Amino acid sequence: MVDRDAASDTGQQPSAAAVRGKVEEIYRTESRRVFATLIRLLGDFDLAEEGLHDAFRAALEQWPQQGLPANPRSWLVSAGRFKAVDALRRRARFEFVEDLDDRPDPASEGAADGDNPGDGVEDDRLRLIFTCCHPALSAEAQIALTLREVCGLTTEEIARAFLVAPPTLAQRIVRAKARIRDARIPYEVPERAELPARLDSVLRVIYLVFNEGYSASVGDTLTRAELSAEAIRLGRLLVDLIPEPEALGLLALMLIHESRRLARSTPSGDLVLLDEQDRSQWQRGLIAEGTALVERALVAGPAGPYALQAAIAAVHAEAPTAAGTDWVQIVGLYDLLLQREPSPVVELNRAVAMAMRDGAAAGLAAIDAILVRGELADYHLAHAARADLCRRLGRNAEARVSYQRALTLTMQAPERRFLERRLTELAA
């Protein structure tokens, strides 16, 4: 971020260090907002980033002498815009001048916005999210851009979390920004009519970021937990800005999953399945918040896939034990989910719930029916679920074959250890 000793020796000003601390705090809380507004005012990601940097640099130099401005964000937006325009003019001496004409003229546009940035600031953040998640960008680029530009993570942090080399990730970001510029992707919140489709892509990016942090199986687990926290932060922001039922549903789903983070693995990183988790470790505060959001989503309109998945997660979360779970309601919710979003993975989950409601034999028949169609033949969880039901029915030889099949299909270390443990138990 803004660096080094610009504000160091202002002599008689005893509060220089305090001001510096304040600037850092404002950087943490406001920099992404200021950045989002600067993109709108300057019409360019890179120029806005430079302007943001220069604005905080100027704050470190000027605030210790002049005191904190009444509205720091407004000050930063004005300073950032002024500095960027100034830099652009100076650079135009050497670079291709038509480049300058290509951009919207920042000086003439929306002076009122800069002077009173309280207006529409949250719209700017929303614009930024929708632009970063624009369907013209690849899924990978959407995720990288969202984490860097909306959440403020560094290229190196994102690369580490996704186990990608930093130069690869840096190129992805450079190309995505070039694409936004070349394809003239507008910096705007989509029209009402377009919103559902565009919102889908935003929700998908947020959920992918969450899952990357939640299915921690490889890499630095700490960094990955932070990814889930970022996704939840984005989910909250979205719910504040557009309380659409599916946005509520996604936030609820993430919160309820997150409530089980501690219980779903042992200290050594081994997987603990839902029915074996210590439910006293579930974070009740997150569950309560998630459940309230599900209810809001369900009354708001016909339930979408995120709200339905959140509702299923909420039923699990409210159950005192695995056996004491309302399996009738869970199977019913899976039926609704299948109507909305037919998918063999959802069918598989429904089959597992059926096994709990109607007995292992019924569940096994349902799983075999899916496997016969060949769709999940290479999906390790389908074989693991099948093995589990065979085990419960005492069909140990069949269970062993299915566990082994699952083992050959998964690369995740904790899953492998889990399957190996089950195989050893069967042999005993």
Add this chain to the structure above:
Amino acid sequence: MKYLCLICAEKVMEQMPRADADKHFEEYQAFTDAIRASGHYLGCNRLLPPDAAITVRVRDGRISVTDGPWVETKEQLGGYYLVEARDLNEAIQVAARIPGARFGCVEVRPVAQDLQTLRALGFETQDANC
């Protein structure tokens, strides 16, 4: 984070027509002023042409020297900037503004800042500006 931006081009200042070199110097002055003002600047130098270079090797305890740079490429190292940036993408943005990037290329190398390196190089804290 610190990044070293290595500027490579087919021609260094000494090999340019006088007027071109003068203009190029002016561009570098403007760029360097700008990154000093923005706080990205940590250090920089222009290098004399490779024909002034000597390459040193020690083999079996004996020094051997050869003329010229140790790699033969069409593009030659003409200078460098050491910059401070938030991350690799910010460093790329700064590097893209180096005047030489429009004629040759700029290689951006992250500076190692692990503890072992810092200790070996005599930097007491992570903040040491090398």
